[in-house]
Amino acid sequence: MDFTLSTEESEVRDWVRTFVRREIMPLEPEVLRRERVGQPAITHAELAELQAKARDAGFWGVQTPEEYGGMGLSAVMTALLEVELGRSFVPFRFGGAADNILFHANEEQKQRYLLPTIEGKRHSCFAITEPGAGSDARNIRTSAVQDGDHWVISGEKTFITGGNEADFTMVFAVTDREKGADGGVTCFLVDRDMGWKSEPIPTMGEWGPAALVFDQVRVPSENILGEVGQGFVLAMQWIGRGRYLLPARALGACERLVEMGIEQAKTRVTFGEPIANRQAIQWMIADSAVEIEALRWLVLHAAWQVDQRMDSRQAQSMAKLYGGVKANEIVDRVLQIHGGMGYTRELPVERWYRELRLLRIYEGTDEIQRRTIARNLIKGHATVRGTLG
Numbered sequence: 001m002d003f004t005l006s007t008e009e010s011e012v013r014d015w016v017r018t019f020v021r022r023e024i025m026p027l028e029p030e031v032l033r034r035e036r037v038g039q040p041a042i043t044h045a046e047l048a049e050l051q052a053k054a055r056d057a058g059f060w061g062v063q064t065p066e067e068y069g070g071m072g073l074s075a076v077m078t079a080l081l082e083v084e085l086g087r088s089f090v091p092f093r094f095g096g097a098a099d100n101i102l103f104h105a106n107e108e109q110k111q112r113y114l115l116p117t118i119e120g121k122r123h124s125c126f127a128i129t130e131p132g133a134g135s136d137a138r139n140i141r142t143s144a145v146q147d148g149d150h151w152v153i154s155g156e157k158t159f160i161t162g163g164n165e166a167d168f169t170m171v172f173a174v175t176d177r178e179k180g181a182d183g184g185v186t187c188f189l190v191d192r193d194m195g196w197k198s199e200p201i202p203t204m205g206e207w208g209p210a211a212l213v214f215d216q217v218r219v220p221s222e223n224i225l226g227e228v229g230q231g232f233v234l235a236m237q238w239i240g241r242g243r244y245l246l247p248a249r250a251l252g253a254c255e256r257l258v259e260m261g262i263e264q265a266k267t268r269v270t271f272g273e274p275i276a277n278r279q280a281i282q283w284m285i286a287d288s289a290v291e292i293e294a295l296r297w298l299v300l301h302a303a304w305q306v307d308q309r310m311d312s313r314q315a316q317s318m319a320k321l322y323g324g325v326k327a328n329e330i331v332d333r334v335l336q337i338h339g340g341m342g343y344t345r346e347l348p349v350e351r352w353y354r355e356l357r358l359l360r361i362y363e364g365t366d367e368i369q370r371r372t373i374a375r376n377l378i379k380g381h382a383t384v385r386g387t388l389g
């Protein structure tokens, strides 16, 4: 078993590490200042400028296939890059990406939706959750009724990331109520100017999602993504596209947070000694370090399974669950080590505290991951002996 990165892998990782240190971390004080006055962390223009800088060095479309101008990096490599990006709370992402299911578009749809999205000229959002159906996504009620060569969509979606800015959505609607999620849900590509409306939903984090309203929106049949009735399969594919990436990003945040915690422990003196000398503080640091290491291997193992084209669902659910739970425990400990200062907006700890909370909710809550993991074990699809046999 060889855990060493190849020369190429460490070079790619190191380039991103340096990029984060030189280009992204210097923006952090300004991001905190903006947060205090209720402004977004970075503007679209600033993000585009950073993405262009990265593109000049070849970092564009990290997971986009090379035939579309991307880097087509492996899942392991992408996870390693996400860890580096996660070390800063500045919401940066590389350009040149498109939702995985858009690659199922036909040639004409690719020209209208996929290619402009990769180029950053169009912005999509993925809309399945409804006020009455989140974890239970099979229970969606938004309907699409055929009317000649059009479909008429009615219903409401909620918590849609990017829904305030998107100019088109990939929306999931019931086209056959009898079949439901088993062949009766279809995905439609719907431009904003076809008539859907969005309303921002304020949250405790940076990422304000949107509620989307479809009031008899007419969509041409040519805008069906994939096949009629195959939408639920696409939705699951979207959600499963990279469950290992969310905890990878959190892992980077945890590394940075614990480094901050160690620094604070060494410099903060109480009762005549640095708090680093106290066992209570040392145990917080030690437990966090062990959990970070465990998370690293869960994430990389899940990513490795993706690269091997193995069924990675169990490993991905484990990484997502563990990452969400442990990242929240770690940020809480680091906040505790900082005492009152940890609770203020002078430091980024409270920002991370709010942001990391989301990881336990979206793209499958903790409870839904546990349900998946337990079901796989009980039904015999997985064993507790892992992949080593």
Ligand SMILES: Cc1cc2nc3c(=O)[nH]c(=O)nc-3n(C[C@H](O)[C@H](O)[C@H](O)COP(=O)(O)OP(=O)(O)OC[C@H]3O[C@@H](n4cnc5c(N)ncnc54)[C@H](O)[C@@H]3O)c2cc1C
Pocket: 126, 127, 128, 129, 133, 134, 135, 136, 158, 159, 160, 161, 162, 203, 207, 209, 358, 361, 362, 363, 364, 365, 366, 367, 368, 371
């Ligand atoms: C910031 C943000 C961004 C999001 N982005 C998107 C997006 O881009 N697109 C999109 O479609 N959705 C998005 N979502 C929706 C997200 O995926 C759902 O919120 C999530 O799946 C949970 O669904 P819910 O909120 O309806 O909670 P519910 O499903 O109502 O769950 C409530 C509680 O009950 C628990 N629970 C539910 N069922 C069970 C069960 N069987 N056993 C045990 N416990 C259970 C849950 O774990 C949870 O604790 C986003 C959400 C947020 C907050």
